[in-house]
Amino acid sequence: MGRLAVSAALFSAALIIEAGLVTFLTFWPIGCELRRVDSLLGFLDLYSIDSNLDVWVLMLLHLLALPLCFIRVAGLIRRHRRRYANARMAIYLICYTTQMALLAKAVLVAVFGSDMLSPGRHGESGLIYLFAAILTSLVCVFVEMLSACALVSGWEEGGGRRDEAGEPLLDKTDPAALQRQSTVAMLLSFSAQDTPLLLVAFVAGAVAALGQALIPYYTGLIIDYASIDQRFEDFQRTCLLLVGVAFGTAVFTGIRGGLFTVAMTKLNVRIRTSLFDALLRQEIAFFTSTRTGEITSRLSADTTTVSDQICLNLNVGLRSLTQAAMVLVFMFKASWRLTIITFILIPAIILICKLYGAYYRELAKAVQNELAEANTVAEESLSSMATVRSHAAEDSARAAYQHRLRLFYRLCLKEALGYAAYITCTTFLPNAVNVVTLFYGGNLVLDERMSAGSLVSFMLYVTSLNGALQQLGDVFSAFAAALGAADKVVELIQRAPQMPDPGGLQPGAFSGHLELRGVEFSYPSRPDTRVLSGVSLSVAPGEVVALVGPSGGGKSSIVKLVERFYLPAAGAVLLDGRDVGLYDAKWLKRHVALVAQEPVLFARSVRRNILYGLEIEDGVPAEEVPSSEDVEEAARLANAHDFIMAMPQGYDTDCGEKGVSLSGGQKQRIAIARALVRKPTVLLLDEATSALDSDSEAVVQEALDRMMKDFTVLVIAHRLSTVANADRILVIAKGQVAEQGSHESLAEAGGIYSALVRRQFSKTTSSASLAASGRSSYVNLPSLNTLAPAAGAVPRPKDPL
Numbered sequence: 001m002g003r004l005a006v007s008a009a010l011f012s013a014a015l016i017i018e019a020g021l022v023t024f025l026t027f028w029p030i031g032c033e034l035r036r037v038d039s040l041l042g043f044l045d046l047y048s049i050d051s052n053l054d055v056w057v058l059m060l061l062h063l064l065a066l067p068l069c070f071i072r073v074a075g076l077i078r079r080h081r082r083r084y085a086n087a088r089m090a091i092y093l094i095c096y097t098t099q100m101a102l103l104a105k106a107v108l109v110a111v112f113g114s115d116m117l118s119p120g121r122h123g124e125s126g127l128i129y130l131f132a133a134i135l136t137s138l139v140c141v142f143v144e145m146l147s148a149c150a151l152v153s154g155w156e157e158g159g160g161r162r163d164e165a166g167e168p169l170l171d172k173t174d175p176a177a178l179q180r181q182s183t184v185a186m187l188l189s190f191s192a193q194d195t196p197l198l199l200v201a202f203v204a205g206a207v208a209a210l211g212q213a214l215i216p217y218y219t220g221l222i223i224d225y226a227s228i229d230q231r232f233e234d235f236q237r238t239c240l241l242l243v244g245v246a247f248g249t250a251v252f253t254g255i256r257g258g259l260f261t262v263a264m265t266k267l268n269v270r271i272r273t274s275l276f277d278a279l280l281r282q283e284i285a286f287f288t289s290t291r292t293g294e295i296t297s298r299l300s301a302d303t304t305t306v307s308d309q310i311c312l313n314l315n316v317g318l319r320s321l322t323q324a325a326m327v328l329v330f331m332f333k334a335s336w337r338l339t340i341i342t343f344i345l346i347p348a349i350i351l352i353c354k355l356y357g358a359y360y361r362e363l364a365k366a367v368q369n370e371l372a373e374a375n376t377v378a379e380e381s382l383s384s385m386a387t388v389r390s391h392a393a394e395d396s397a398r399a400a401y402q403h404r405l406r407l408f409y410r411l412c413l414k415e416a417l418g419y420a421a422y423i424t425c426t427t428f429l430p431n432a433v434n435v436v437t438l439f440y441g442g443n444l445v446l447d448e449r450m451s452a453g454s455l456v457s458f459m460l461y462v463t464s465l466n467g468a469l470q471q472l473g474d475v476f477s478a479f480a481a482a483l484g485a486a487d488k489v490v491e492l493i494q495r496a497p498q499m500p501d502p503g504g505l506q507p508g509a510f511s512g513h514l515e516l517r518g519v520e521f522s523y524p525s526r527p528d529t530r531v532l533s534g535v536s537l538s539v540a541p542g543e544v545v546a547l548v549g550p551s552g553g554g555k556s557s558i559v560k561l562v563e564r565f566y567l568p569a570a571g572a573v574l575l576d577g578r579d580v581g582l583y584d585a586k587w588l589k590r591h592v593a594l595v596a597q598e599p600v601l602f603a604r605s606v607r608r609n610i611l612y613g614l615e616i617e618d619g620v621p622a623e624e625v626p627s628s629e630d631v632e633e634a635a636r637l638a639n640a641h642d643f644i645m646a647m648p649q650g651y652d653t654d655c656g657e658k659g660v661s662l663s664g665g666q667k668q669r670i671a672i673a674r675a676l677v678r679k680p681t682v683l684l685l686d687e688a689t690s691a692l693d694s695d696s697e698a699v700v701q702e703a704l705d706r707m708m709k710d711f712t713v714l715v716i717a718h719r720l721s722t723v724a725n726a727d728r729i730l731v732i733a734k735g736q737v738a739e740q741g742s743h744e745s746l747a748e749a750g751g752i753y754s755a756l757v758r759r760q761f762s763k764t765t766s767s768a769s770l771a772a773s774g775r776s777s778y779v780n781l782p783s784l785n786t787l788a789p790a791a792g793a794v795p796r797p798k799d800p801l
């Protein structure tokens with residue numbers, strides 16, 4: 001950072017002084033009183049000196065510029081020493097050599113006066129000098145502009161690191177610079193869609209800037225007419241003109257502001273939509289490894305920062321730029337000498353802005369990160385408020401949040417200090433320049449080379465230019481902050497999902513034969529821990545297979561693989577003999593329905609919760625959307641119809657956020673209805689009753705028992721009644737199928753299952769025998785999971801211990 005800052009500072013200083021000089025060399029002949037030029041060939045005479053003060057101004061400029069020009073050339077030669085053949089280097093060298101020759105000549109003239117290079121002797125070569133000066137100036141400015149753009153957009157970032165051949169290392173090794181490139185490209189492509197709107201806004205802004213520049217001009221005229229020339233009619237006319245100009249300026253300023261606000265909103269909507277789309281595309285592993293607070297912070301805070309800051313600053317930036325350009329033209333018209341003096345201000349302000357921009361960008365990124373962390377901590381507590389309350393953990397939640405906020409506050413303090421230093425400099429510099437301008441301008445008025453009105457106009461221009469430049473500085477740092485936030489948003493938008501897209505298979509006939517063949521699996525967040533090792537199982541159409549076994553054995557992971565939340569590392573998950581990945585995702589989710597352990601409902605009506613994923617908005621053709629009768633039938637099957645009808649608005653009752661206004665059992669029954677309304681062929685039941693109290697469980701279990709007769713079912717069960725009802729039982733332990741068979745055969749086999757059953761009986765006070773429980777009756781017995789945790793398995797909070 002240190003070396004980068006120093007070289008950026010030197011680069012910027014040289015660049016700015018050069019730009020000043022280029023302008024100086026180009027405008028000097030134009031600004032000079034033309035009566036002094038007998039012919040164009042006599043242009044060298046333009047360097048003749050009017051007063052001692054002029055000599056000092058010239059000397060100061062040249063003395064400042066020359067060493068910086070040398071540093072710049074030396075830096076160029078060092079950076080490009082292996083690339084002499086490079087065309088860019090050649091252009092640089094020609095331009096700078098010519099410029100240095102011009103500068104040397106200017107210094108000689110400034111020191112010894114124009115006699116030394118008389119027009120008579122050097123007229124011919126002088127003309128060539130003039131064209132060379134203008135041409136080289138233009139080329140230099142163009143090349144430097146490209147260079148500056150590259151620096152800002154990251155093409156030349158990376159601390160100037162180069163490989164052996166002197167090529168920038170960035171495209172191979174610097175992800176930050178690459179990210180910045182794609183951020184800028186994506187933002188440009190987002191904004192490009194509003195080009196007509198932005199063009200109109202820009203034209204309105206240019207007209208407003210012209211108006212702004214005219215106001216000081218007419219003010220100066222009014223002062224001259226009122227105090228010096230005493231021309232009353234002209235005075236009145238100019239006053240009226242000024243009112244007209246002020247009104248026109250206000251109208252165009254309003255148009256520009258309004259249009260930019262519209263563009264800002266459009267950009268915001270576009271960024272949010274793209275980001276949300278990108279998030280919906282991501283694989284499940286992304287959501288388990290990224291905290292929800294961080295994601296929502298990107299979606300809310302960062303997208304707003306990006307669109308607001310970019311549009312606002314584009315608006316202010318363009319306005320300031322056009323205003324500065326217009327004001328400069330008027331300033332040159334009023335007094336070229338004074339204009340050159342004020343030009344000293346530009347390098348200083350731009351240099352400070354550049355350095356501050358780099359520093360601020362880093363800080364802004366850190367502040368955004370810290371805020372996202374604080375949000376995550378708050379979100380974690382707020383989204384699990386019941387758990388926080390039930391463990392009386394409010395104090396630790398508050399402490400964690402306060403800790404994050406303290407870190408955030410410290411960073412903001414740093415940011416504020418940086419801002420304070422920046423404001424101090426940018427407030428002092430313009431005032432210092434005002435004093436110098438007044439001093440020199442006063443001298444010109446005393447020498448009668450400028451009218452008092454022109455001096456007043458000029459001072460108003462200087463104020464206007466200061467304002468424009470200060471705003472440009474603010475724009476620069478705000479852009480930097482917006483780019484920092486945009487980097488993260490664009491990174492998410494461009495993130496490619498780590499799972500291949502599903503196929504488009506939608507077979508007409510589907511029997512629901514489910515098979516896992518030699519499946520090996522690890523979670524992406526823990527690639528070294530094998531969760532399933534060579535699991536093979538098969539569920540025939542219409543069969544009910546129960547998965548039992550110790551906690552952490554891998555039962556839920558099997559269901560997640562069938563749902564294609566994850567991909568197996570080896571082996572295959574097949575439906576009707578074809579890989580699950582080949583099926584169309586929407587088709588698959590209609591034919592293979594899941595009732596999860598902890599049902600999630602959304603803040604919408606009961607009806608829409610049952611229809612979740614099957615509405616017209618989900619891309620389902622109108623004729624395939626289940627009817628109200630279908631919804632009610634599913635709810636009846638799920639034992640949910642009666643309690644739904646008992647609610648004030650029946651199926652239109654709002655479930656509240658995450659279904660808070662319903663009990664656990666009610667939520668689970670709605671989730672079952674949601675699965676049934678799809679009329680699936682395969683049902684996956686993941687311990688659907690484990691989180692319920694015994695009353696709710698009885699009702700839900702009854703619904704499940706009823707369902708199991710009609711579908712191919714893979715059920716993770718820890719209730720003996722469910723297990724006993726199954727056609728086949730698979731014992732999953734340590735990621736493998738340890739045993740399989742019927743309840744009776746396994747209970748007698750003396751393995752893991754019989755140990756589970758034995759221990760369950762010893763814990764049960766009730767003497768209800770398993771055999772007597774029958775296939776359809778429900779017996780509320782303790783969990784099989786509680787009996788024998790697998791060695792090495794991680795116990796999880798959901799276990800009903």
Ligand SMILES: Nc1ncnc2c1ncn2[C@@H]1O[C@H](COP(=O)(O)OP(=O)(O)OP(=O)(O)O)[C@@H](O)[C@H]1O
Nearest residue numbers: 288523525526531551552553554555556557794796
């Ligand atoms: N998202 C995840 N990321 C990483 N590891 C996970 C994840 N989910 C589960 N695991 C781990 O995978 C292993 C198997 O978990 P799984 O949920 O499949 O077991 P289970 O047999 O269903 O357990 P339970 O009966 O308690 O639900 C466990 O060690 C668990 O810690």
